[in-house]
Amino acid sequence: MTELLMLKEIGKTYQTNGTSLIALRSINIVVNSGEFVAIMGPSGCGKSTMLNLIAGLDAPTTGEIYLAGKRIDTLNETQRAIVRRRHIGVVFQAFNLIGNLTVADNIELPALIAGFSTKQARVRRGKLLEQLGIADKAGAFPANLSGGEQQRVAIARSLVNTPQVLLADEPTGNLDTESSREVMILLSQYNIEGQTIVIVTHNHVVASCASRIIHIRDGLVANETKVDVKGDYKSVLSRLISLEV
Amino acid sequence: MRYPILALLANKPAHGYELKQIFDSRFGTIWPPINAGQIYNTLSALERDNLVQSKEVPQRGSPSRRVYELTQKGRIMLEEWLEETSESPTLKEEFIIKLVLAYIVGKPDPLIIIDRQRQEYFKEIREINDLAANKSNEITTKLLIGAASLYIQALLKWLDQCEEELTKYVRNEPTIT
Numbered sequence: 001m002t003e004l005l006m007l008k009e010i011g012k013t014y015q016t017n018g019t020s021l022i023a024l025r026s027i028n029i030v031v032n033s034g035e036f037v038a039i040m041g042p043s044g045c046g047k048s049t050m051l052n053l054i055a056g057l058d059a060p061t062t063g064e065i066y067l068a069g070k071r072i073d074t075l076n077e078t079q080r081a082i083v084r085r086r087h088i089g090v091v092f093q094a095f096n097l098i099g100n101l102t103v104a105d106n107i108e109l110p111a112l113i114a115g116f117s118t119k120q121a122r123v124r125r126g127k128l129l130e131q132l133g134i135a136d137k138a139g140a141f142p143a144n145l146s147g148g149e150q151q152r153v154a155i156a157r158s159l160v161n162t163p164q165v166l167l168a169d170e171p172t173g174n175l176d177t178e179s180s181r182e183v184m185i186l187l188s189q190y191n192i193e194g195q196t197i198v199i200v201t202h203n204h205v206v207a208s209c210a211s212r213i214i215h216i217r218d219g220l221v222a223n224e225t226k227v228d229v230k231g232d233y234k235s236v237l238s239r240l241i242s243l244e245v
Numbered sequence: 246m247r248y249p250i251l252a253l254l255a256n257k258p259a260h261g262y263e264l265k266q267i268f269d270s271r272f273g274t275i276w277p278p279i280n281a282g283q284i285y286n287t288l289s290a291l292e293r294d295n296l297v298q299s300k301e302v303p304q305r306g307s308p309s310r311r312v313y314e315l316t317q318k319g320r321i322m323l324e325e326w327l328e329e330t331s332e333s334p335t336l337k338e339e340f341i342i343k344l345v346l347a348y349i350v351g352k353p354d355p356l357i358i359i360d361r362q363r364q365e366y367f368k369e370i371r372e373i374n375d376l377a378a379n380k381s382n383e384i385t386t387k388l389l390i391g392a393a394s395l396y397i398q399a400l401l402k403w404l405d406q407c408e409e410e411l412t413k414y415v416r417n418e419p420t421i422t
Contacts, residue, residue: 042409204401205394208370215360218412223360225367 003069004196005031005054005165010063011219012049023049025219026063031165031198036191038210039200045216047200051167054198055090056080068164085114089158093170095150097142097157104129104138107156114161121160128156132186148179155186159195166190168199172206184209246279246287247296251315251323254297258314261285273386275376275393288313296322338400344407355411359404366404370397 010027013020023046031037039047052058053065056072059080065073072083084090097106104125111121129135132152142150151171158166168187172180180203188209191197199210207213213225253259253267261284268279291297296319303309315323336342340362348355376382377390 040405042405042412202405204367204370204398205374208367208374213367215363217356217408222356223364225364 002033003030004033004035004067005029005198006064006066007050007054008064008066010050010053010060010065012046012053012058013061022219024053024060027216027219027221029214029221031196033164033196034191034194035212036188036197036210037199038207038213039198039216040202040204040207040213041216041222046219047216048169050216051169051198051200054165055088055167056084085110086161087164089161089163089166091151091154091158091166091168091171093173095142095147095154095174097150097153099142102139102141103134103145103153106142106153107160110157111160116161124160125156128159132156146179147175148182151175151179151183152186155183159190165196165198168197170201171199172201172203180206246283247291248323248326250284250287250291251296251319252327254313254315255320255323258312260302260310260312261288264288264313271383271385272389273376273379273382275373275386275389291319295319340400341403348411356408359408359411363401363404366397366401370394370401373397 007027007029010024011022012024013022015021027046027050029037039050041047049058053060053073056075060073063073064071067083067087072080075083098109101109107125107128108121111124112118116124129138132155134149134152134156137145137149137153142153145153151174155171158168166187171187172183175183184206187197187199191211197210199206201207211226215222215224249268250264253264253271259267262281264284265279265281268276268284288297288299292299292313295316297313298316299311299313301309302312344355344358344362347353347358373390373394377387377394379386382390
């Protein structure tokens, strides 16, 4: 396994009205290619901040972040956006789909922005619509979809540029049990096929799907639980299908 | 073990080994494993209290078997027990007491034992997920798996809450005297 993502002594302090709030003190994490990592921790422990820093949505105060060996935290905002579009997929709790675009257009848009031709983007979106079982919703608008369907569209959108890492911030946070299970099965399927995933969650059963659970407390890594991912694709899936999420 | 055995005999008489087989197929691996000895001991105790009665049934070509059936007294006792409400096992979980006492003793650091216990519960929840994946589970097994899964999830949530409270408390503590 190769090191895909490295956080080296990452710190983040927010300044508001002369007072400083420490979100992260010193985080050291290495994520290998093909891993499925869950980040857990109490509210305000800095776990979402960490995901935002990896996604390049924000810059760390101290430390270094490397993606596939390249340092990404020192890039300027434009360069970070390029890295994010090309190499990082992000899924949010609130789906964040564009309301006046159809499902198909939502999925296709990041590919077009990343510079793929219309034809290439179409092929990619077609494949994802099939894989995620939402082909019949291609022409629908997000508002007419259930939460679970919207999150599937968001996952498709995040994967359209075949990112090196998929980041998900509470992806089941707004979903019922059945939809949560579907979303976790999808993420696990992509992970089994090799997709590296880093997910932030409060849900223990969701976290138990990951191959490694990292616990953040007070801006530091408190502990890690490693999981032996045993069994083949089918047994992992059948395990997930029966979850009480 | 008394009530489970009474319950398994409620619909039809059975011999000891048969009860073990019914037990295993009903509850699968989720129930702590029972051995034939436990069943025979329980059956003798139940017979002594007139809750079950037995008779020898000759077998062709093999030693005769002792077949047990519920007595009227056994049936009434079972039904009464099933109809009673039960108290929840709140605070009977050993770790709950341990954590609170660790806080009083001050050593080991409660946050460290929370981390360790969390790993243990995660291990258990994964084992439960594995059991749940067995498609041929009986409905009775499924119900037990659901209970075990939600129970451990509650304990994990409680650990999170303890962690949050303790971290907050330590942070706000003025000075250690």
